[in-house]
Amino acid sequence: MYKPTIAVVGRPNVGKSTLFNRIIGERKAIVEDTPGVTRDRLYASGDWLNHEFNVIDTGGIEIKDEPFQEQIKMQAEIAILEADVILMITNGREGVTEDDLFVARILQKSKKPVVLAVNKIDNFEMRNEIYEFYNLGLGDPFPVSGSHGLGLGDVLDQAVEHFKSLEEEVEADDSIRVSLIGRPNVGKSSLVNAILGEERVIVSDIAGTTRDAIDTEYFYDDEHYTLVDTAGMRKRGKVYEATEKYSVLRANRAIERSDVVLVVLNGEEGIIEQDKRIAGLAHEAGRAVIIVVNKWDAVEKDDKTMKKFEDKIRREFQFLDYAPITFVSALNKSRLATLFPLIKLANDSHKKRVQSSTLNEVLVDSVSMNPTPTDKGRRLNIFYGTQVSVAPPTFVLFVNDVDLMHFSYRRYLENQMRKAFDFTGTPIHILSRKRN
Numbered sequence: 168m169y170k171p172t173i174a175v176v177g178r179p180n181v182g183k184s185t186l187f188n189r190i191i192g193e194r195k196a197i198v199e200d201t202p203g204v205t206r207d208r209l210y211a212s213g214d215w216l217n218h219e220f221n222v223i224d225t226g227g228i229e230i231k232d233e234p235f236q237e238q239i240k241m242q243a244e245i246a247i248l249e250a251d252v253i254l255m256i257t258n259g260r261e262g263v264t265e266d267d268l269f270v271a272r273i274l275q276k277s278k279k280p281v282v283l284a285v286n287k288i289d290n291f292e293m294r295n296e297i298y299e300f301y302n303l304g305l306g307d308p309f310p311v312s313g314s315h316g317l318g319l320g321d322v323l324d325q326a327v328e329h330f331k332s333l334e335e336e337v338e339a340d341d342s343i344r345v346s347l348i349g350r351p352n353v354g355k356s357s358l359v360n361a362i363l364g365e366e367r368v369i370v371s372d373i374a375g376t377t378r379d380a381i382d383t384e385y386f387y388d389d390e391h392y393t394l395v396d397t398a399g400m401r402k403r404g405k406v407y408e409a410t411e412k413y414s415v416l417r418a419n420r421a422i423e424r425s426d427v428v429l430v431v432l433n434g435e436e437g438i439i440e441q442d443k444r445i446a447g448l449a450h451e452a453g454r455a456v457i458i459v460v461n462k463w464d465a466v467e468k469d470d471k472t473m474k475k476f477e478d479k480i481r482r483e484f485q486f487l488d489y490a491p492i493t494f495v496s497a498l499n500k501s502r503l504a505t506l507f508p509l510i511k512l513a514n515d516s517h518k519k520r521v522q523s524s525t526l527n528e529v530l531v532d533s534v535s536m537n538p539t540p541t542d543k544g545r546r547l548n549i550f551y552g553t554q555v556s557v558a559p560p561t562f563v564l565f566v567n568d569v570d571l572m573h574f575s576y577r578r579y580l581e582n583q584m585r586k587a588f589d590f591t592g593t594p595i596h597i598l599s600r601k602r603n
């Protein structure tokens with residue numbers, strides 16, 4: 168299921184964080200009276216009428232030492248690049264300001280749908296204040312009150328209306344969706360170009376919808392792929408890139424839209440904390456993951472270098488022990504051919520279904536080799552297991568008592584299942600339920 172993104176934009180102090188909190192339903196962002204204070208949370212999920220979506224508070228993204236107009240310009244541009252629907256917030260108590268007009272002009276130039284909310288309309292009598300906002304040229308203004316929680320339903324109805332067709336489009340897409348994530352300068356853009364430039368890759372020229380303009384379809388070995396966010400990767404401004412918050416936000420968004428995620432590392436510089444954080448996002452989202460060490464050309468090597476680097480990755484990214492590792496150079500276009508089969512393999516694992524009968528044979532064998540744990544004289548009893556979903560493969564084990572399923576035993580079962588069914592490249596989830 169595709170999860171669209173709504174970006175909240177507007178000048179400081181109009182109530183972006185307050186509305187953001189209302190939309191996500193929890194008080195995650197920190198609301199301050201001081202205009203332009205840095206906020207903790209800028210990416211969260213919300214839902215409305217059975218539609219799940221992500222919300223970005225662009226007010227939380229800042230470049231230090233840039234003039235005010237540059238900041239709001241950047242925020243509007245990020246919203247245009249990263250969101251499916253833009254929610255522009257204005258302040259009904261102050262009327263239309265120069266800065267509102269400035270933001271509106273940037274938004275008008277994009278093709279992204281905009282929903283215009285006039286905030287701080289705390290009571291019915293104030294509704295007349297909204298009419299002057301027609302001057303922004305962004306369609307009908309909707310009165311809302313962030314502090315009283317009024318009017319948001321109409322705004323979200325409007326947003327959902329805009330992303331319905333997108334959801335349908337993505338659901339109808341049967342290609343394998345691949346994204347590249349990683350901190351700035353690891354070589355993501357270079358890799359995208361190298362992949363699309365490979366001899367056997369056939370780039371599709373299907374007439375573009377809005378999404379195709381961002382993504383690129385290609386065929387390899389008769390398999391249909393979509394490289395997510397190619398356009399953005401190619402032309403995005405490096406200024407924004409440099410802020411860590413933005414690169415995390417962008418990674419999140421790419422992950423959300425893909426089946427297989429290539430976590431790109433810089434072989435020349437090694438692994439830093441930010442790499443782990445970004446890789447962690449792919450893992451948490453339950454996507455198939457491949458670790459790609461780029462710039463391998465720039466590394467001085469002997470016959471042990473690759474093994475040593477691999478060991479280091481395994482130590483630093485223990486949570487990604489299922490992810491295959493490959494070493495490439497986008498610059499020399501060397502070893503790129505290793506990528507294609509891995510993407511296919513990881514995707515197959517991610518969508519693999521195993522039969523209940525085979526699964527239960529594996530479970531019985533595993534238990535006989537290594538008996539289930541006991542606690543205070545009670546032994547864990549596994550009655551039956553079944554796969555309940557794919558992408559990632561998720562299993563439910565029916566047991567006598569879920570508290571007896573210790574982490575280490577679940578880990579053991581996971582390893583046994585991985586040995587029996589190749590799940591290279593994908594996380595698998597094992598849940599236990601009490602059988603009544």
Ligand code: GDP
Pocket residue numbers: 177178179180181182183184185186198199200202203226286287288289311312313314315
């Ligand atoms: P941001 O800078 O755009 O994110 O704005 P904030 O969400 O931090 O809100 C700025 C100020 O406006 C805070 O003092 C809020 O309490 C106040 N505020 C937000 N929404 C409303 C509203 O609907 N009515 C009124 N009266 N005040 C609001």
Ligand code: GDP
Pocket residue numbers: 349350351352353354355356357358461462463464465495496497498499
């Ligand atoms: P991105 O920010 O992750 O998209 O990284 P870019 O693709 O823009 O690359 C950042 C820099 O690394 C550029 O100067 C590239 O020329 C360089 N670069 C990319 N791939 C390689 C590689 O395989 N080897 C070497 N030596 N440099 C590379």
